Structure formats: C-alpha cells, structure tokens
Amino acid sequence: MNETFEVFINRFKERLVELFHTKSDINALSLQRGLPEEVWKGIMDVNPLAVAVPTAYAGRGAQVKECLGLLAAASYESLPLSLTFGINIALFLEPLAKYGHEDIKADIFKQFMTKGAMGGLMITEPDYGSDALNMRTQFMADADSYTLKGQKHWQGLTGMADYWIVAARKKMDNGELARDIDFFVTDNSKSDQHIKVEHYFNNLGLYMIPYGLNTIDLTVPTNQKLQQTSTGIKMMLDILHRSRLQFPGMGMGFIQRMLDEALQHCENRKVGGQKLAVMDSVQFQLSRIQSSFALCSGMCAHSTTMSSIEHDVSGQGIAANSMKALVTDLMQESAQICVQLSGSSGYKIEHVAGRGIVDSRPFQIFEGSNEMLYSQIAEGVVKQMKKTKELHFGRYLTGYDLTARVAPRFKELLDFSLNDTLAQRQLVVLGKAIARLVCLQFVDELAEKGFRQDLYLNAFKHVNMDLKELLTNLLAYNDSNSVLEYKENSDWLSFA
Structure with missing residues (x-):
C-alpha cells in the first residue's frame, strides 16, 4: 500500500x-x-x-x-x-x-x-422500491442483539457478497413500524446472520452481477448496528448522496471507451472513398460524446472536493442528483451514438457499444430513477427560490453557488419567471436544465485549472443546445394524457 x-x-x-x-x-x-x-x-x-x-x-x-x-x-x-x-x-x-x-x-x-x-447494501423491497421510507423490513431489540425480518430484492451481488448492510425499521410495542430507519451489518458466513436467496433474476444486462430476491430472518449482535450521529434517514441520505456523487467514476471510463471506439471506427471506415470521420453529421455525433466526456470529467473533479467520508453530504441533494441523473443519461446516449456510428457491427451483444446500451440502461433507474431525481432537483431549487422571494429563474441561478459561474452566459435563455405551480412533467424538464448548468459549472472550474478549452467549448455548445430545447418544452409543455380505455374506435382496419 x-x-x-x-x-x-x-x-x-x-x-x-x-x-x-x-x-x-x-x-x-x-x-x-x-x-x-x-x-x-x-x-x-x-x-x-x-x-x-x-x-x-x-x-x-x-x-x-x-x-x-x-x-x-x-x-x-x-x-x-x-x-x-x-x-x-x-x-x-x-x-x-x-x-x-x-x-x-x-x-x-x-x-x-x-x-x-465483498459487501453490498440492502434497501429496496418488492413493494417499496424508491419508497424506501415505507419499507417493511423490521427489527426488534433484545438485550445484546437485534432480530431482523423482511424481504429485499434487486441488490447487486445477491448471493455473492460476504457482508451486507441491511436497512430496517424498528417494530414498536403497538406493532407499528417506526418512521426512522436503522442499518445493520450482517456476516453471511455465520449461520444466524445468513441471508437466504429465494431466487435469482434474469437481469437483462450486467450479466457479471447477480440480482435476486432475498429473505431476511437473522440475528446480529448490538455492535453490528451502524452508529448514526442524528437520524437514520439523514444517514441514509448521506450514504446515497455519496454514492450518487461517485457515479461519474463509473461513467468516466465507460464514456471514454465509447468515444475511443467511435473515433477509431470513424477514422478507419470509408464511405464513398472518404473517411466516415470527415462527414459533418458524424462530426456532430462525435462531438456529442466528447461533450459527455468533458461534463463527466468536471463531475469527477468536483466530486473529489466534497464526497469523502469526512463530509456530511446528506444535504447535497441537488449536486448529487444532478451528477447521478445526468451522467447516466450521458452514458446511455454515448453508447447509442457509438452503436449508430458503428453500423451493423455495433448491433451485436459482443460489441462493446451494443453491450453498453444494455449495461448502461439500468444506471438510469437504480438508486433513484432519473425522472424522480430531476423532479427533486427542480423542487429543491424552486423551494429555495420561494424562500428568497426571487422567482426570476435567471437572476436566481446567477446568485446560486452551483450555477453562478455559468448562468450569466445563458442570460437570454434564462430570462423568465416561474409560476407558482408546475406540472410534474415540467419539474422533470426543469431539473434536466438545472443539472446541465450545475455540471457545466464543474467543467468550467476544471477548465480554469488547465482542462482543454476546446473540450470545454464543446460541452458549452451542447449544453446551450440542450437548454434551448428543454426550456422550450418547459414554457410550452405538451399536456397530453394517456387514454386508458383506448380500444373503442381505434382499429384502423375498420376504417380502411
């Protein structure tokens, strides 16, 4: 070492x-x-x-x-x-x-x-996915131990990890479960702490990692309960936010691989006697992946300043959710572009990009689906805006520490005020816009330290393009709703 x-x-x-x-x-x-x-x-x-x-x-x-x-x-x-x-x-x-x-x-x-x-974390339950605060796994305290009972599913490394941190709620004397959450370390090598795998799931991708349904029925000594400094919910937020703040590490190598594969293919592949790489639309797509590379680089660099275990990141939801949601969207987009540029060879499960589409897709879902995280980003910012009585979006972001460096450069785009009520679909779009500004600022900070200016400029141009589309959708949003009973008078054959 x-x-x-x-x-x-x-x-x-x-x-x-x-x-x-x-x-x-x-x-x-x-x-x-x-x-x-x-x-x-x-x-x-x-x-x-x-x-x-x-x-x-x-x-x-x-x-x-x-x-x-x-x-x-x-x-x-x-x-x-x-x-x-x-x-x-x-x-x-x-x-x-x-x-x-x-x-x-x-x-x-x-x-x-x-x-x-190896070790992992068990929070998600069959009936309570993102609704972790209503989990049903429970524990009861004895003199020198805790007894845990419940079910968990979709934990990465199911049946493979030697140790687990298991989340549970205390069973009260009246039979109800406490609102707070506690965490317990379990050792799978010990019979009284062993977690039974009921069955394994046939996960669509990520074949290397086993997932499944687990039954919790075990006893651990009192010293295997994690020691919270305030509430268990705050500890859970600290753990999950720190994890989300480190998603860019997983995204970094993956996006760079998609970029390298796409560049190599476009340099070597010739169409009509010229390299694929010289075509204008191809240049745009390659620059799109390079923009993702720059944005992810900025996230990684910023994460090193704030996500160590010495810091309490339970209150860093906007930064954490922005990184996790945006980088996972960029991972999926980079894989899609690489496959498109690779032509038929990319559409093979053994091709790194084809496989990458499937393997990167769940990153947009686990540890909080991206739609939920984008909504939370927007709700957090709107709440702060109302608290400061500043409802003009551009003026607020110009004074907001996570966007103050870059927001003035988008003055015209951000020149509007928010209504008191926004539809949920508007909150998702608003969150996507905020996340891009937050992460562009991380690249801006990195560029000040010597990161390539041309890569930063690429990121700026693509964020600008994305913001134009997103803010148009925000201010003139599509209010269509699904038609649940749609089958009557909807068979085209009867009208042909």
Whole structure:
C-alpha cells in the first residue's frame, strides 16, 4: 500500500488487459452469468478495493480521487466490473468506515484486504422500491442483539457478497413500524446472520452481477448496528448522496471507451472513398460524446472536493442528483451514438457499444430513477427560490453557488419567471436544465485549472443546445394524457 496511485492503477489496468484480452475474451465473458473463479481471483489479487479501506486498517485511505480513478479504469474495460466495485465502495466500505462500530471494523476490513471479500447494501423491497421510507423490513431489540425480518430484492451481488448492510425499521410495542430507519451489518458466513436467496433474476444486462430476491430472518449482535450521529434517514441520505456523487467514476471510463471506439471506427471506415470521420453529421455525433466526456470529467473533479467520508453530504441533494441523473443519461446516449456510428457491427451483444446500451440502461433507474431525481432537483431549487422571494429563474441561478459561474452566459435563455405551480412533467424538464448548468459549472472550474478549452467549448455548445430545447418544452409543455380505455374506435382496419 506504499506505492503511488499511478503505479497502483497502472498495475490494475495491466491486469485487466491480461485477464480480459490475453488469457480470455471479455466479449465472451460478458455473455455468461458471473465470471469464472480464476478471473475473479486474478482481479482481486491486485487488491483493487484497498482504495476504499482506511489506512488504519492497511488500506490506501479511502481517498475519493483514488476510488473514482479505480471505477473509471474498470469501466473502460467492463461496466459491470466497475459497478461491482462501486457497490462495494460506496454502499458498503465507506458506510462501514464512517458509521461502523470500532469493534467490528478491523476483522471486516482484514477480510477485504486479504481474502477478497465483498459487501453490498440492502434497501429496496418488492413493494417499496424508491419508497424506501415505507419499507417493511423490521427489527426488534433484545438485550445484546437485534432480530431482523423482511424481504429485499434487486441488490447487486445477491448471493455473492460476504457482508451486507441491511436497512430496517424498528417494530414498536403497538406493532407499528417506526418512521426512522436503522442499518445493520450482517456476516453471511455465520449461520444466524445468513441471508437466504429465494431466487435469482434474469437481469437483462450486467450479466457479471447477480440480482435476486432475498429473505431476511437473522440475528446480529448490538455492535453490528451502524452508529448514526442524528437520524437514520439523514444517514441514509448521506450514504446515497455519496454514492450518487461517485457515479461519474463509473461513467468516466465507460464514456471514454465509447468515444475511443467511435473515433477509431470513424477514422478507419470509408464511405464513398472518404473517411466516415470527415462527414459533418458524424462530426456532430462525435462531438456529442466528447461533450459527455468533458461534463463527466468536471463531475469527477468536483466530486473529489466534497464526497469523502469526512463530509456530511446528506444535504447535497441537488449536486448529487444532478451528477447521478445526468451522467447516466450521458452514458446511455454515448453508447447509442457509438452503436449508430458503428453500423451493423455495433448491433451485436459482443460489441462493446451494443453491450453498453444494455449495461448502461439500468444506471438510469437504480438508486433513484432519473425522472424522480430531476423532479427533486427542480423542487429543491424552486423551494429555495420561494424562500428568497426571487422567482426570476435567471437572476436566481446567477446568485446560486452551483450555477453562478455559468448562468450569466445563458442570460437570454434564462430570462423568465416561474409560476407558482408546475406540472410534474415540467419539474422533470426543469431539473434536466438545472443539472446541465450545475455540471457545466464543474467543467468550467476544471477548465480554469488547465482542462482543454476546446473540450470545454464543446460541452458549452451542447449544453446551450440542450437548454434551448428543454426550456422550450418547459414554457410550452405538451399536456397530453394517456387514454386508458383506448380500444373503442381505434382499429384502423375498420376504417380502411
């Protein structure tokens, strides 16, 4: 652990190339459920998760820069592998380091450092997906232990993780469940803490990661309850926001891979005697991916300044939701563009971009669907605007710390006031606009430190284009609604 991060990450990258391109074929591996044991062992022998283990426990210190660097290096080769590390880092190791009881940390961290252990987080339930505050998994306290009962599903690393952090609500004397949420560390190797997998899901993509339905019926000692500093809900927000703030690490390598693949194909492919890359519409599409690359770079850099476990990010919902929602949209768009530019060869599950469409799609859904997050971004900003009695959108954003650097450059576009009531679909659109301004500011900050000006200019132009479309949809929105009983008089055959 004394080697520099540059040496560490290069050693990790070399191991992935060796395992995925020399000893085996990542395209073939990606088509099977899970990874062969020898491949997993080869990856974990490099001790990648040491980046998220504190130095007091022989790790590299849980520095955000190193965690994001690892996620980016992994996602360049394999998005599912990066997600596997992301789950371990943001949803287990960092919460354990920050909230875990000192009595249990040493042994668990040792298992990660020496045995290649893995961990995850269980919140989502079959009837309560994003509605986490109404989860039904419950716990009861005894003299020296807690008993947990319930069901969880769609946890990444189902049946594979050695340790879990399980969310539950206290069962009160009257049989009702408390409003607050508590978290408990479980050790799957112990019979009284083992979580039973009822069945596995046939997830559409991310074949490397098992998902399924779990039954919780276990007992843990009192020292395996996470130690909250205020409320469990605030602790949950701190954990989830920190995870969302680190999504750009997973997006970084993936978007760069889509960019590199698209550039290489367009340089080598000739149509009508000229390179595909010289065509104007192709240049636009390539610049679109490069804009995503720049925006994601800005997110990563900003995340390193605010998302370490030393910070409480429970109140950083706008920044966290902006990063998570926008970067995952950009990941999906980059994969779609790369497939389109690659022609028929891209439409193969073994093609990195074709596979990327399927593998990046759930990123827009899990840890809060993007529509929900965009709505929350807009609601948060509108609430602050009302509090300050400033309803002019442009003036408010010009004074708002997350957009103050860039908002004045869009003065004409932002020259309007918001109504007292906005339809939910308008809130989603407004959130998309705000997220782009927030993340463009992160690139602006990075450009001031020396990041390429041409890449920043590309990002600016594409954000400007997106804002024009989004704000047009906001101010003159489509109010169409679905017709539930649509079948009567709707069969075209009867009119032909």
